[in-house]
Amino acid sequence: MILKPQINDIKNIGYYLGRIILGIGLTMFLPFIMGIILFREANPALDFLISANIAIFIGVTLSWLCKTNKELHAGPAMVVIALSWLAAMALSAIPLSLSGHYKSFLDACFETMSGFTTTGLTLVQDLDHLSQSHNLWRHLGPFLGGQGIAIIAISFLVKGTSGSLNLYLGEGRDEKLVPNIIHTARFIWAISIVYLILGTILLGLVGISIGLKPQSAFFHGACIFMAGFDTAGFSPQSPNILYYHSLIYEIVIIFFMVIGSFNFNLHYQIWRGNFKEIWKNIETRTLLFVIMIVILITMVGLRQLGVYSDGIILFRKGFFQLISGQTTTGYMTIYAQQFIKEWGELALIGIIISMALGGCACSTAGGIKMLRVGIICKAFRQDVKRIILSPSAIVVQKFHHIRTMFIEDAQVRAVLIVTIGYFFLYGLGTLIGVWLGYPFLEALFESTSAAANVGLSCGITDTSMPAILKITYIIEMWAGRLELMSVFALFGFFVAYLKGK
Amino acid sequence: MKNFFLLLGLCLALNISNSNCYAQTVSSSDLLSNNKAYDGEIVTYQGEVIGDVMIRQDYAWLHVNDGAIALGIWANRKMVQDILYTGNYHKKGDIVEVTGIFHRSCLEHGGDLDIHASEIKKILSGGSDPHPLSRKKAYLGIFSLVLVLFFYALKKIFQR
Numbered sequence: 001m002i003l004k005p006q007i008n009d010i011k012n013i014g015y016y017l018g019r020i021i022l023g024i025g026l027t028m029f030l031p032f033i034m035g036i037i038l039f040r041e042a043n044p045a046l047d048f049l050i051s052a053n054i055a056i057f058i059g060v061t062l063s064w065l066c067k068t069n070k071e072l073h074a075g076p077a078m079v080v081i082a083l084s085w086l087a088a089m090a091l092s093a094i095p096l097s098l099s100g101h102y103k104s105f106l107d108a109c110f111e112t113m114s115g116f117t118t119t120g121l122t123l124v125q126d127l128d129h130l131s132q133s134h135n136l137w138r139h140l141g142p143f144l145g146g147q148g149i150a151i152i153a154i155s156f157l158v159k160g161t162s163g164s165l166n167l168y169l170g171e172g173r174d175e176k177l178v179p180n181i182i183h184t185a186r187f188i189w190a191i192s193i194v195y196l197i198l199g200t201i202l203l204g205l206v207g208i209s210i211g212l213k214p215q216s217a218f219f220h221g222a223c224i225f226m227a228g229f230d231t232a233g234f235s236p237q238s239p240n241i242l243y244y245h246s247l248i249y250e251i252v253i254i255f256f257m258v259i260g261s262f263n264f265n266l267h268y269q270i271w272r273g274n275f276k277e278i279w280k281n282i283e284t285r286t287l288l289f290v291i292m293i294v295i296l297i298t299m300v301g302l303r304q305l306g307v308y309s310d311g312i313i314l315f316r317k318g319f320f321q322l323i324s325g326q327t328t329t330g331y332m333t334i335y336a337q338q339f340i341k342e343w344g345e346l347a348l349i350g351i352i353i354s355m356a357l358g359g360c361a362c363s364t365a366g367g368i369k370m371l372r373v374g375i376i377c378k379a380f381r382q383d384v385k386r387i388i389l390s391p392s393a394i395v396v397q398k399f400h401h402i403r404t405m406f407i408e409d410a411q412v413r414a415v416l417i418v419t420i421g422y423f424f425l426y427g428l429g430t431l432i433g434v435w436l437g438y439p440f441l442e443a444l445f446e447s448t449s450a451a452a453n454v455g456l457s458c459g460i461t462d463t464s465m466p467a468i469l470k471i472t473y474i475i476e477m478w479a480g481r482l483e484l485m486s487v488f489a490l491f492g493f494f495v496a497y498l499k500g501k
Numbered sequence: 502m503k504n505f506f507l508l509l510g511l512c513l514a515l516n517i518s519n520s521n522c523y524a525q526t527v528s529s530s531d532l533l534s535n536n537k538a539y540d541g542e543i544v545t546y547q548g549e550v551i552g553d554v555m556i557r558q559d560y561a562w563l564h565v566n567d568g569a570i571a572l573g574i575w576a577n578r579k580m581v582q583d584i585l586y587t588g589n590y591h592k593k594g595d596i597v598e599v600t601g602i603f604h605r606s607c608l609e610h611g612g613d614l615d616i617h618a619s620e621i622k623k624i625l626s627g628g629s630d631p632h633p634l635s636r637k638k639a640y641l642g643i644f645s646l647v648l649v650l651f652f653y654a655l656k657k658i659f660q661r
Contacts, residue, residue: 041590046638053645057652064656098638128551128566129630131590211555211562237552237564238571245555245562245573245613313612335570335614337533342605 004500005076005493011066013076013083016167018063020084020153024091025055027144027152028137031095035133044099044133051094058091077166078489081150085478088149089113092141099134101125103463106470113474115141116149117481118364120233120330120455121473123463127238132219135236139223143196145481146230146260146364147188154185178268191267192229199225199256203249210246228253229260230364233330233455241331247316253331254323261287261327261359263371265402282399283360286374291326294354298322301346318347321456326354328366330455339458340442348458352445355454356426366453366480368422372415374399379412421484425451425476432472433460451476529570532603536614540605546572546616547598547624551588554581563587565599574599575610576618586627596625 028048035045072080092115093108102108107123114121115138124130124138144152150167165181178184200222207217220236227234237243241253259267266284269277278284298318308314317334324331339348358367382397389395397407429447434440438460446460450473461473479487526547532539548567555562561581564571566588576599588594601618604610609617 041632042634043632043638044590046635046642049642050638050645053642053649057645057649060649060652060656128564128571128588129590211557212553216553238566239564239573242573242613243552243564243571245610245615247611308606308612310608310612313606313608317606317612333613335533338536338614341534341536 002496002500005497008068008070009076011068012070012072013080014066015063015068016072016077016080016153017083017087018059018061018066020059020080020149021055021062021087021091022059023152024088024144024149025052025059027140028052028055028092028095030140031133031137034136035131039132041131041133044095044131047095047098048133048137050098051091054094055091058087072166074166074169075489075493077169078486079493081167082478082482082486082490084149084153085113085116085482088116088145089474089478092116092137095137096124096134099130101127101130101134106467107463110470110474111138112141113477114455115139115232115234116145117453117477118142118146118230118232118328118366119450119453119477119481120227121450121457121461121477122234122455123461123470125463127236132236135223138234139226139232139236142230142232142234142364143192143226146232147192148185151185151188154182187268188264191264191271195229195256195259196222196225199229203252206246206249206252207244210244210249224253225256228256228329228331231257231260231327231329231359231366231453232364233324233332235331239335241320241333242335250316250320250333254320257323257327257329257331260329261363261365263360263362265362266360269402277402280400282374282378282401283370286370286377287326287360290354290357290370290373291322294326294350295319295322296350297353298347298350301344301348301350304346305342305344307342307344307347321351322354325351325454325456326357326359328355328358328452328454330449330457332456336457336459339445339456345441348441348445351456352448355448355452355456356422358452358454366451368419368452371401372419375407375412375415376419378407379415382407418483418485422451422480425479425484429472429476432469436466436469446473447476451480453477453480526598529567529572532572533570533614536603536605539603542603543600543619544603544616545598545600546574546603547596548572549588549596549627550584550586550594554584554587565597573613573615574601574618574621575607575615576601576621580618580621583623584621588627590632591630593627593630595623595627598622598624 028051032045032048035041089109089112092112093105096102096111097105097108101124110123154164154167168181200218203221203224204218207220208214212220223236263283266277266281302308302314302318308317320333356367357373358369359365361369361371378397378399382395385395398404399407426448429450430444433443433447442458442460445458449456526545548565550563551566551571552564559578561576561578563574563581565574584595586592586595599616599618600620601616603616605614606612607615
């Protein structure tokens with residue numbers, strides 16, 4: 001029998017959702033203040049003042065009307081997370097929509113969902129004339145969403161450890177770095193802010209060395225770092241990373257994309273001086289192995305068609321796009337049209353595989369994740385051993401992720417459910433794309449890019465694409481970022497409300 | 502005979518003026534769609550200079566946007582001296598016409614798609630792009646701020 005959610009459950013959801021919306025509203029004061037003081041952009045600053053007030057009003061009202069001292073359980077926490085990402089999308093789209101650089105509110109929603117989920121697909125028009133305040137907000141989205149919207153609330157706005165833990169788990173994270181969840185959330189922020197400062201300085205200095213003016217260099221540095229470390233792929237100028245025409249800039253970005261795709265738990269181990277964990281960890285080993293395989297496929301594909309006449313250029317272009325896809329960042333040093341016009345099917349398949357598999361778990365990266373890929377490979381190996389060895393033999397399979405663990409059937413089952421869910425998402429977007437008349441490979445490429453929160457585009461993502469495809473990609477980005485479970489919980493909650501007793 | 506030479510002279514004059522005034526410009530989408538055909542060819546491309554002009558010793562990188570895509574232009578430093586405005590939120594960039602060799606994958610620049618300029622002509626000077634304060638937005642911003650502060654005060658009173 002399905003139990004109908006009680007009024008207390010709904011109030012509980014409303015209260016936590018209100019706190020998260022309040023947090024989103026407060027963050028809008030950053031571009032507002034910067035717009036007035038630093039960028040001297042009055043109208044864009046007003047866009048943020050209006051939007052912040054709307055968000056704060058909704059957030060405070062919701063948390064006031066639904067005030068409760070009840071702890072948040074796992075199910076409602078997942079509903080809170082799923083709804084808060086939709087609320088973040090809609091409220092953050094208000095200032096972008098007011099900028100006049102988006103064809104419709106749906107396009108602005110697409111942009112913010114793409115930002116928060118660290119995807120990087122964009123529908124902005126005339127990006128090169130967009131104000132710095134709006135540009136800062138576009139890049140702040142990935143920085144907030146990459147760490148997790150709930151992480152903001154847990155760190156500063158939500159009391160109670162149990163509720164915080166459930167919110168944390170609902171956002172597709174299942175690893176605590178330190179025993180206390182609030183301390184874990186604050187540690188994630190500490191890592192990110194330290195890296196942000198270092199990254200901005202480094203990219204700023206490199207920017208100056210390649211001819212950018214100092215203010216522009218540091219602004220670009222901060223934006224590129226936020227979208228690079230948080231594996232989003234937004235850029236302040238329309239040519240994306242091709243704008244910089246610099247090998248050293250590309251190398252620094254590759255470094256940040258790779259460390260951004262690492263598990264926060266691995267960062268914690270490195271901070272504690274446990275450098276051996278990098279080589280022992282199943283995720284980094286799987287990542288290295290997968291990169292070698294997909295790089296081989298991509299290079300063979302590019303070589304076969306003679307896309308790049310020079311070996312070094314072939315490696316530079318191929319490797320950058322591939323690492324960008326694998327870390328689910330989406331930065332590009334070629335134009336979107338070149339993927340389809342020049343790269344050929346084999347190289348595209350290499351990129352699609354890298355995007356689909358993605359980065360590490362508990363990071364800002366999307367996709368199926370290396371931990372799951374590693375566990376599936378180990379489980380496969382275990383089953384092959386079971387077939388080969390005597391039926392009475394006890395076959396155990398271990399893997400190392402922070403500590404050494406045995407693979408259990410329940411764990412493999414959970415991993416496979418999420419993996420199948422991702423394939424379903426990739427397939428759904430492809431199906432709709434093909435139905436709307438796009439070629440299969442292009443539809444698969446773009447759908448995988450959206451669902452795995454990558455942001456590489458072969459040209460389908462455009463303001464002129466059908467609204468139904470924009471909505472499909474929004475759903476894919478949302479479900480992909482939350483690793484599907486919170487989305488299932490939200491639908492389950494609605495079903496329980498309608499059919500429950 | 503006199504008429505024939507007159508006609509010939511007129512035709513030649515028209516032909517010369519035609520080639521001077523109507524130099525075929527290509528669009529960025531045309532260049533990207535037919536990049537293999539244009540590879541290594543001299544093209545004329547027109548658009549607004551956007552972003553930064555990045556000086557690299559004796560040369561410079563600039564980006565010219567024709568309304569669809571911004572392409573990278575590699576030019577001698579002297580050629581970009583006349584460019585005073587580059588497009589951003591506060592400014593409209595100079596409109597330039599670039600003539601140069603198009604590279605689908607430039608060997609000199611790590612495989613980037615670019616144009617090596619042999620000539621840059623300023624067609625139209627840019628300038629500041631003023632954005633007068635929107636009164637509607639200002640009123641809405643102040644009104645919403647007052648509303649939120651009033652609501653917050655009300656909430657505090659009720660909580661007591």
